Amino acid sequence: MSTQTQAQVKTTSISKPSFIAMPTRLLQRKCNCGGHAGVDGECEECRNKRRSLQRHGTTLAPSLKVPSIVHGVLLSPGEPLDTSTRVFMEPRFGYDLSIVQIRSASSDLGNTHVAGGGGERGDAAVADAGINTDAPAGETVGVDAAASTAPEETPDEAEAAAPAAVLSWAQVLRFPHDALWFFCGEHPRSFSTTSVLRASGFSDPTHLRWRISIGxxxxAFQGPPTGEEVRVKSTEGSAHLNDIDVEVREGTGATARRFTGSLTVRKPHHLLARGVxxxxxACPPWATGCVAPAYWTELGYRVVDNVGGTIVGATVNENFPGAKTNDQANDWESPAAFSTTSFWRETDGAFVDNWFHFGGTPSPVAPGAPTAGQSVDRIPHEFYVGNETSGKGCRVQTHTAHRYLGFARHEGIRTPVP
Structure with missing residues (x-):
């Protein structure tokens, strides 16, 4: 039980002086009590009384204690940031915000009794302490003796008066830009395909039960869905943000406390062409043994997940699932045979697919030559995300790699891939 002390504030007021006409035509002030006043409008007796009250207020001021509402707010665990805010902010700041807790005392302040009634919420704690917020600046005010004689709250009473903690859970992230990922059976480094969900604001962890209500x-849970922490594993990518709901419950029946939070499983989804x-x-500078005539084409892409974010750190690999088809007689080697490096390791979210050719019959020409657009051959080509091995991970694009006399193109692009 909390004991509430209502303080009475004593202030000194000075009424408008009254004037009495004297025969000498001089004005003499009169004190409120009827006695003769000095230059400050008070008689000596009233002045001594006022000063005594001021000293009394100054002596009592140190006995004022912080209202119990303050202890209640500071002892509460707070609430974690909602998932959508974390998803938006964490990649931009590069920090794990799962430990951030939001505390609010609005509901408690709304029930705080304000001495004298009325008043704004912001002044509630001040009024409860018996401080006159209307006193002129620099004036020392008195406090009723009842404030100093009220019984002190014991620690047990303060704890009992504190508001109940709010049951909730938060996702525990392992890496700065991490989330819960699905990589089609692969487990890339620095990407979590499992995640820990940690509860807070509970009374007894042995009474906590978890369930996946949506999605x-x-x-799926890895291990028993009970206790303060549970681990979940991704089995498929989300269709949109926060399309998975996980509930934690403490107790049973109608009186059980419950909290439901949302999750998103991110997944490599498609590629976006970076310009034309x-x-x-000419030969690319890094191609050893290349001699003119030759051409070189750069095809740039950005790697995008299923909710529209760029996947930083993902590895991309290419695969040739079929043989090349010749559109004219040629001895050009199949791209699948001379591909030197079939993957792009841990990209910054973008990569460039380079195609070049030199020598052979027919001879390649410059991109601006009249015959540059003559078709030579074509071959099925596709990209995967999540592994260095060709054809491993999530397939994000299929197309036909088409080689002409003066350049190369990706045609018939399908992304995302059904």
Whole structure:
């Protein structure tokens, strides 16, 4: 039980002086009590009384204690940031915000008794302490003796008066830009395909029970769904943000406390072309043994997940699932045979697919030559995300790699891939 002390504030007021006409035509002030006043409008007796009250207020001021509402707010565990805010803010600041707790005392302040009635919420704690917020600046005010003689709250009473903690849970992230990921059976480094959900604001962890209320096809529990922490594993990517609901419950029946939070499982989804292809009428600088005539084409892409974010750190690999088809007689080697490096390791969210050719019959020409657009051959080509091995991970794009006399193109692009 909390004891509430209502303080009475004593202030000194000075009424408008009254004036009495004297025969000498001089004005003499009169004190409120009827006695003769000095230059300050008070008689000596009233002045001594006022000063005594001021000293009395100054002596009592140190006995004022912080209202119990303050202890209640500071002892409460707070509430974690909602998932959508964390998803938006964490990649931009590069911090794990799962430990951030939001505390609010608005509901408690709304029930705080204000001495004298009325008043704004912001002044509630001040009024409860018996401080006159209307006193002029620099004036020392008195406090009723009842404030100093009220019984002190014991620690047990303060704890009992504190508001109940709010039951909730938060996702525990392992890496700065991490989330819960699904990589089609692969487990890339620095990407979590499992995640810990940690409860807070509970009374007894042995009474906590968890369940997946929405999206059981996208995640599954690893281990018993009980206790303060549970681990979930991704089994499929989300269709949109926060399409998975996980509930934690303390107790049973109608009186059980419950909290439901949302999750998103991110997954490599598609590629976005970065501008138009860039064609060069020369060998690329890194191609050893290349001699003119030759051409080189750069095809840039950005790697995007299922909720529209760029996947930083993902590895991309290419695969040739079929043989090449010749559109004219040629001895050009199949791209699948001479591909030197079939993957792009831990990209910054973008990569460039380079195609070049030199020598052979027919001879390649510069991109601007009249015959540059003559078709030579074509071959099925596709990209995967999540592994260095060709054809491993999530397939994000299929197309036909088409080689012409003066440049190369990706045609018939399908992304995302059904």
């Amino acid at each position: 059981p096809d996208k995640i 292809p860039t064609d060069h009428g």
